[in-house]
Amino acid sequence: MTISLDNQSVREASTHSVAAIELKGINKSFGPVHANKDIDLVVGKGSIHGIVGENGAGKSTLMSILYGFYTADTGDIIVDGKTVKIPDSKTAIEVGIGMVHQHFMLVDPFTVVENVMLGAEGGAMLSEGIARVRKELGRLADEYDMKIDLDAVVGELPVGLQQRVEILKALYRGADILILDEPTGVLTPAEADHLFRILRVLRDEGKTILLITHKLREIMDVTDQVSVMRRGEMVASRKTAETSMSELAELMVGRSVLLEVNKQPAQPKDALLKVANLNVKDDRGVMRVKNVSLEVKAGEILGIAGVSGNGQSELLKALSGITRAETGSMELVGNTIDLTKNHSSSDFRELGMSHVPEDRHRMGLVNAFSEYENSILGYHREQKYSNGMLLNVSGIREEAKERMEKYDIRPRDTELKAAKFSGGNQQKIVLAREIECDPDVLLIGQPTRGVDIGAIEYIHKRIIEMRDAGKAVLLVSVELDEIRSLADRILVMFDGNVVGERGPDATEQELGLLMAGVTDEAAE
Known part of the structure; x- marks a missing residue:
């Protein structure tokens, strides 16, 4: 497929004769970074218009300009046929624009x-x-x-x-115009379905919806029109009914993207992680994990499926040494550990376990630290990172540069504070750190949360490579497609209990019933 910048198609693509929003020649720079480059966009009134692109493509910057968080360097904003200036969110609300942020306000x-x-x-x-x-x-x-x-x-x-x-x-x-930024990132599949029903009702009542998401399946399901951004530019706009996920993925990344996970059958060996009779309470004293036992073998991926809030987070925290269990033990690479005792994550790292936490902001990164400092968090005491009493800063920076290239972390600036990276690039910083240390056991929570399609392909490939290298991978994800694509065995959790085990060929309906607590015995 030949991909070219096509601003004319962007102008002409609206399926509606009246434009709710028209952007003309929008430019925005932050120092040397040209975040938006001559953006043209037409959004038809009474439509659901999707905007997709990789992390750092400029989607959020463009929406922040429309909602008054940023002011464009050049360009015009036209709302309902009138050119307007939007210096702040108060003005945006006055002209009929509302925004639902990814992190609720x-x-x-x-x-x-x-x-x-x-x-x-x-x-x-x-x-x-x-x-x-x-x-x-x-x-x-x-x-x-x-x-x-x-x-x-x-x-x-x-x-x-x-x-x-x-x-x-x-x-x-x-x-009258609603901007939704990654609205399903924290929703269960059922909640996401209900949100889409609401959006369709809003559209049918004459509201205009701008949907920012990296989930192409959602774009195909709910939008009337989709525009694609890449590296600050608007590269194409399509009627949703006249495009496909594969075309959109290629437009986003600039190359063909493998949407299906390509893997050979697992060749599991001895168990590297065994968990017995685990019970874990949350911070409020509520039992969130109830008598869970499991094992993960070398050369396999065990997926944990379930609606968010059914004990998966507490399971990962207990197994990684972040929280103490009420009862239970763990055998890690032949070492028996009493999980009711206080441990630290560093204790488990020394035994061959790495952990990619579900919440990168609270547990994976220090936002005030630079990228190269975050790239060694938890591993900073290792000999290769120190010169006696001092850190080998030049060596750490060099390794960080190599990882940024390997994992396509943008921008390629090891001095940049973690808070300045997009969410997907923050996730890649954490993944690079934990995967590149070559653990025997990898605990990984929500590996592709907030990550763009090109990076998802790479992350999935690396997880499969770890499995094929004989590592044991315990994967927790609320994305059923991800679980079904990657896992060799699937455990489903409901209300803190493991309510069923399935193979990767299990249907979404079958897993959905288990996630709702409908066990085999109950169904019978």
Whole structure:
């Protein structure tokens, strides 16, 4: 396939005669980084328009310009046929643009009503404001099928309902155009399906949706139109019905991308990780892992499937030494470990285990540290990184450069703070560190969360290579496609229990029933 920049197709691609948004010649630079280059975009009114691209392609920068977080260096923004200046998010809201962020902008101790009215109290008499918000939210919830308890404390709601609060908040403020940035990154498959039903209702009621996502299956399922960005440029726009996932992947990356995982059957040998009778409580004292036993053999990938919040996170934390178990033991490469005792992750690293945590921000990186410093976190005491009492900084930087090339971490700046990298590139920093240390056992949680299609292909390939090299891999993912593609055996967790084991040929429906707690015995 020949791929070329096609701004004319971008201008002409809208399936609707009236444009809700038109961007012309948008440019934005951050120092030497040209994040957006002469961007043209037309979004039809009453449509769902997807924007896809690799990490660092400029999608979030473009949406931040549209929502007033950044100001374009040059270019025009046209909303409903009128050229507008959007210096801040207040102005964006005034012209009818709302945004639902990937990381929700909610106050956890506040109720739904309090979060929605925050910043829009409507005067000194809060009681009048609350009554007005409550009435309007009730109308919006009925109209768009977004039922929710208005008096619920937001911090106690599941993430799917928290996202619903964000959407209602934008609608309450009069948004006719909604920007959603990676909206399904924290949702279960069922929650994602319900979100898409809501988006279709919003579209059918005349709202315009801009959907930023790296999940091509979602793009094909829910959008009317899709635009592709690559390295700061808008390279193509297509009617969704007239394109395919393979074409979009190639447009995103600039080369053919293998969407299916290519692997040979596993050749498992002796178990390198055995877990017996594991019980783990969370920070609030609730038992989250209940009498779990499992083993992972050399040369196999054991996948843990389940709806987020059913004990998978606590399982990984206990096995990696982050938290202490109530009961249970682990045999790691022949070493028996009492998991009820206090351990550290460094203890387990010395025995041949590496851990890619689910939450890279809290447990995988120090955002204030540079990339090269993050590249050795947890391994900084190793002899190859030190010259006596001091770190071998030049050697660490050189190794970091090599890993950045190997894992395509962008930008290629080892001095850049971790906080300055996109989410997908942050994930690749963690993966490079943990995989390149050549462990015998790899615990890996949500390996491709927030990662673009080209990087997903590479990460999956590296995980398969580790398996084929005789490593034992324990994989936790909420992406069923990922579990089914990579795992040689699948355990399903529900309410802290292992409720079933399946092979990689298990259907999505079969696994979905187990994830909902419908065991074989219950089905019979």
